[in-house]
Amino acid sequence: MVRKKKEKPPYSGFFLTFEPGRIEKFREMLHYPGEASESFSAMDWEFERRELALLCLSLGEATIDAVVLMDRMHGSGGTGKLMMRIWSPLMFDSPIAPAEVADAFPAAESRCTAATFKRIHHEQWPLVVAAIKRQRPAFADRLDALLKLRDQQNRLTGNDSKILRLTEQRDAVGLALDIASLDRKTIFREAHLDGLDNAQTVLDLLDHEPLQEQDAIRRDQKAFEGLLTLEDVRSACFSGPAGRQVRVHVYDKKALETVLGIDLLIFLADYTSYLLLQYKCMEPKSDENGKTWSYLVDSQLSKQIEAMDTAVVAISQVLPPAVQSLKDWRLSNEAFFFKFCETTRPDARDDALIPGITLGHSHLKSFLSLPDSSGNNGGQRIGYSNCPRYLNNTQFVDLAREGWIGCDQRGYNFISQVIAAGQAGGRAAMYAVIEGSGAKTATERRRRIR
Numbered sequence: 001m002v003r004k005k006k007e008k009p010p011y012s013g014f015f016l017t018f019e020p021g022r023i024e025k026f027r028e029m030l031h032y033p034g035e036a037s038e039s040f041s042a043m044d045w046e047f048e049r050r051e052l053a054l055l056c057l058s059l060g061e062a063t064i065d066a067v068v069l070m071d072r073m074h075g076s077g078g079t080g081k082l083m084m085r086i087w088s089p090l091m092f093d094s095p096i097a098p099a100e101v102a103d104a105f106p107a108a109e110s111r112c113t114a115a116t117f118k119r120i121h122h123e124q125w126p127l128v129v130a131a132i133k134r135q136r137p138a139f140a141d142r143l144d145a146l147l148k149l150r151d152q153q154n155r156l157t158g159n160d161s162k163i164l165r166l167t168e169q170r171d172a173v174g175l176a177l178d179i180a181s182l183d184r185k186t187i188f189r190e191a192h193l194d195g196l197d198n199a200q201t202v203l204d205l206l207d208h209e210p211l212q213e214q215d216a217i218r219r220d221q222k223a224f225e226g227l228l229t230l231e232d233v234r235s236a237c238f239s240g241p242a243g244r245q246v247r248v249h250v251y252d253k254k255a256l257e258t259v260l261g262i263d264l265l266i267f268l269a270d271y272t273s274y275l276l277l278q279y280k281c282m283e284p285k286s287d288e289n290g291k292t293w294s295y296l297v298d299s300q301l302s303k304q305i306e307a308m309d310t311a312v313v314a315i316s317q318v319l320p321p322a323v324q325s326l327k328d329w330r331l332s333n334e335a336f337f338f339k340f341c342e343t344t345r346p347d348a349r350d351d352a353l354i355p356g357i358t359l360g361h362s363h364l365k366s367f368l369s370l371p372d373s374s375g376n377n378g379g380q381r382i383g384y385s386n387c388p389r390y391l392n393n394t395q396f397v398d399l400a401r402e403g404w405i406g407c408d409q410r411g412y413n414f415i416s417q418v419i420a421a422g423q424a425g426g427r428a429a430m431y432a433v434i435e436g437s438g439a440k441t442a443t444e445r446r447r448r449i450r
Helices: 020-031 125-135 137-151 161-179 184-189 193-198 213-221 299-316 361-368 393-401 409-424
Strands: 014-017 035-040 050-056 064-072 082-096 233-239 245-251 262-268 273-281 283-287 290-296 336-341 356-360 381-383 428-435
Touching (some): 020 064, 125 137, 299 336, 356 381, 409 428
Parallel strands (some): 014 050
Antiparallel strands (some): 283 290, 290 381, 336 356
């Protein structure tokens, strides 16, 4: 006898409140910056990747004050609890009293906390949604938008070449936005992944400002002389406060399915600084320490390192200018970096950068000269278990944002040769111009002594 698989009931959200001392804090955070987080104490509760919740932000009566989306977050802060990000709040001007939705569900009995989680019954859920629209018709369209957003699979999942390359492009855009202190989270959350099948670059999935494309490229051709042309390029502009701007140019001569990796060349206009970041995909690998992420060194990486070796020697032979300004100060003139990325995970946050290991060219060479890099079954690997020192996303962004890494115009010609070699080897190039530093200056930080 074949046992029929039990069908999953239709989706239903929940009615959540918080401890009295935290209600006002949550209310403030949902107004600004527009999101908060909460830990749920029972790990065996079944949470979907994205949930909808009605919120009670009032003491006493079980009023509906807001409707929010909730996403699973990475990590648990060491507590073992499940962390959920609460965002995209729909705040009602006047709370919806229990009597207004009494025909749909018993609000007081349905209310729960992070410690007493319970869903609204799936038969009641459409009734309470309809009751909210009926009682607050001015919010009906926005509530429908939240319902639709919950159903969207706004993440890039899979391990085929196109998804991997789009994921790398998305991360490259995100790093540039972070360096410029622009709102990466909002831009990524509003991605249009319904157009994934037809997307040639990640820019096809992101909202950005329209450009007079030829004018924009000509403007940036001075920074990327010899590399940026008017043909086979897609461009985007992302702007923020204080004149900060990121312009991204992506070449799409080759189908993404055939591309072997992404090279991101960043020009920071405030510091006249260049950074080249080359992406590599780590794989889950089991060793004596368990299953972890690592990258098997191959001939392509060796060729890239050799090309960088040549460029570094050539750059070192060019004399620096006699007089240097503050913007020329560097902790390191390292211009070449590798980011070894974890491949896409099903629960990856929609707005997050890819976790991984970022190493400069010189540190990567040093690591590969150590016995730590030797794999148990031959070859060399780079991963969390054998390379515990590296730059994470935040550290790399902070160093770049403050202009502490990168080389100036003297090294550009040699960087362009490395880019060209990568393109000849089947890699695709992206170019980002960052104008307006996201770093706080001493003047901005200064406080008057009274």
